[in-house]
Amino acid sequence: MTSVKELSKRKDIFCAGHRACSGCAPAITMRQVTLAADTNLVAGLSTGCMEVVSSIYPYTAWRSSFIHNAFENVAATISGVEAAYRVLKRKGKLSANYKFIAFGGDGGTYDIGLQSLSGAMERGHQMLYLCYDNQGYMNTGIQRSSSTPFGAATSTTPAGVKIPGKQQFQKDLTEIMVAHNLAYVAQASIGYYRDLNKKVEKALAAPGPSFINVLSCCHRGWRIDPADSLKYSKLGVDTCLWPLYEVEDGVYKLSMKPREKLPLEEWLKGQGRFNHLFKPENADMLKKFQEYVDKKWERLLWKCGEGKEKTKEAGK
């Protein structure tokens, strides 16, 4: 793992002058991930916040080669570039080495881009797919995605009198990617950036396609103070809603076990999108959410070989 001091000697790939919101956590994710690459890089982005803020013609925040195609097809697009690379190498027409990273938000990854992602991973293109998961379609005005947490208020799941926010739990995309038998799969958070950095380096060195799902708060969508973007990305981990783990060759490994597992409320409170959950009439929802998180956490511990006797039950 490269130290921050060493990294600071590198030139940023995702450079200043992009037009992300002040305090944007996904922008930090883009910066840190591309800094870790440290090689010739082709980055691709699905349509979304990070794409629109970084490549407004005639400006580009990308110092590496960069391609945007559409919302749902960044994995297929990078498949094509990677195939072009392989053929050029094979024919001796290119001497430089390249790495490939496809970036997508949760909308472009969990939802509309899932088919393209699954196809590219199954075909085994040598690329890292990195999802910056901010739990909603933030670029289009904060609508629900299948990554939006239970209870959250979004533009399409408002905290109504009859239906208070989103009624479904998050899709577990990381698990879906584990089922693709990839060389490397990991869950990370921008709140734990040293862990993220380590994982990106690992993923880029993996012999085959890799996938990292990074919790990257959107302060506008989560309705928090921009300066707290990292704090809430971290609290997601500390409450075990978003555990940090990695799966190499099918073997689960917990990256970090919180010293003290915080109650979910610690993450929920202060986020405007969950305000309504603290009303007395929604107490059941809070309880249900906490139970869900506990169960998933126990199951993960069991998968990572850290489960207690009783958690073995949970794993079944």
Added chain:
Amino acid sequence: MAKRLSTKRLALTGNEAVAEAFKQVNPDVAAVFPITPQTELMHKFAEYVNDGKVDTELIAVESEHSAMSAAVGAAAGGVRAITATSANGLALMWEILYIAAGMRLPIVMALVNRSLGGPLNIHCDHGDAMGARDAGWIHIYSENTQEAYDNTLQAFRIAEHREVMLPTMITLDGFIISHTTEVLEILDDETAKSFVGEYKPLTSLLNPDQPVTMGSLALPDYYFEHKRQLVEGMYNAPRVIEQVAKEYYELTGRQYGFLENYRMEDAEAAIVVMGSAAGTTKEVVDSLRDRGVKAGMIKLRVFRPFPHEQLANALSHLNSVAVLDRCISYGAQGGPVFGEVRSAMYGKTIPVHSYIYGLGGRDLTPHMVESAYNDLFEGKSDPRMRYLGLRE
């Protein structure tokens, strides 16, 4: 007569003919997904890949949307990229067709024409290509297996020309051409290769000396200018299409242009048609001529860019014209080709009639074509679309 190089005379289907041309071109990346009636084209090409006859990277994607997306990625990576599809496959690509053109990537695609449904139908009509007529692609139609092969080779030269830089689709009628074994004369591999030439990309993501951003977001301050540039590519295309056809003629003796004028010199009435129906129409013209009827035909080879001026000149001496469309534009005055032809004829007083034929693979027989000529020569006038081979 142009000099004729050594050629090989084969018996191949339209799909095999295009695969043969692709084999000779030996593209760098092929993104493929099956759909009837295109499927056999890529089967054949996959055989070439797996038998080591080409050194193409074959990406067997999970949808046509990803096929076009991967082709965009590959072309952006600075290599020659191809794909092929039909009907619903093209419809699924639709979004990315515009992006490929907007990014000025010279992807070559074989489109085996098939109806779009519903109801579901796997047979030929031109509704698929017509849906994509404004996507910024060059569209070249083929009458038979030979033309499908010839057009494929020429497509690379046209698409990749520096002043054009537009993706190009060559079309062949589903089943009628794609699955019909016919005589095919092919160039020897070396001649074909040198005709098409080495690919040199204008821009590449894989140039370590110059990282580039492709697919940027253009706001109202620049989007319009980028679209105007694309129009310029289309404006430049005719010159290039003609130049490429001329060189191809010198190699093969086979003549290509925007139009094929068949017995038009002293014709009094003519049919304008595209694709395989042109052959059947020629037979009808001959039999009418045997009876002293001055019939002519114009086969339209290139639909985009549309040769308005050439067509208007070719039709200017006639008494009447019928346009046969293998596609309906619902709610319009006629089929899409009709609309273009009538627009080209603006200011002239020659009546132009719209006929729709062959939807969903309905056979176009010589009798049907003859009935359209009879209408023209009898001076029957009907401002509405008419149909050939439709049961009332």
Added chain:
Amino acid sequence: MAKLTEIRWHARGGQGAKTASTFLAEAAIHAGMYSQGFPDYGPERMGAPIRGFTRISDQPIRLHCAIDEPDVVVVLDDTLLDNVDVCEGLPETGIVLINSHKDAATIRSKIKWKGKSLFIVNASGIALEEMGRPIPNTPMLGALAKISETVALDALLEDIQKKFAKKFKAQVVEGNLRSIKRAYEEVRAA
């Protein structure tokens, strides 16, 4: 004036009519003629009645439509005669070739056509004896070579041999060639 022969094939899916219509076209093209071979495509699977078409000419062929008024009709399965009007559009001057072990009178009674040139050959029987499988398409090509001016037997044998040698064992190739020759000899006017 072009000399065009149009052949329509009738069979059940799986009996090789598509292949036969294409083989004949290929053989004709390789013998220096112009030809087209194409089937009627549909979702029909094995067993359903299907059609195939072959055009052969000494001039380039421009027609691209189905054959409604054939010069020759070839039927690969005589059970079709009960429910398909195989001779539809065939003029009385045309030719009909049917794969059957039945006698001429029985066959005549099953078709509406009144022309003279009806031929019968037991192609399935020949195929079974020579190749161990009752696939009638290649022997039917042999019979067709005898009764029509489509492609010469030698040209057909040469073409099939070249084509099959790439794909099949010598035993299979030989069996096919023997079947073609036998059908050529055994086809009879009915």
Added chain:
Amino acid sequence: MSKLKGWKDIPIGAIVPHGGTAFDYETGSWRSFRPVHDRDKCIDCLDCWFCCPDNAILAEEGKFKGFDMMHCKGCGICAKVCPPKVGAITMKPESDFRE
């Protein structure tokens, strides 16, 4: 980049032929708070550099060097990631620095 170019004068395909041109785009004017650095307290851990969404913290030879005020949007993340015991960065209203 000030004057908008006509269609004949821009590369085709909306390609941006050089990397990092966004660096010329000023985002510093978005700022309503400004980070202020205390050299005496700073331990040069560079977490602020690593976590700045806008690459607006300058580092040299592994040490904190200053802010890039042309790009700093004033989010305050740097002040938050600065270890609590260090507290080398504080956020001050931008108006304090303007005439």
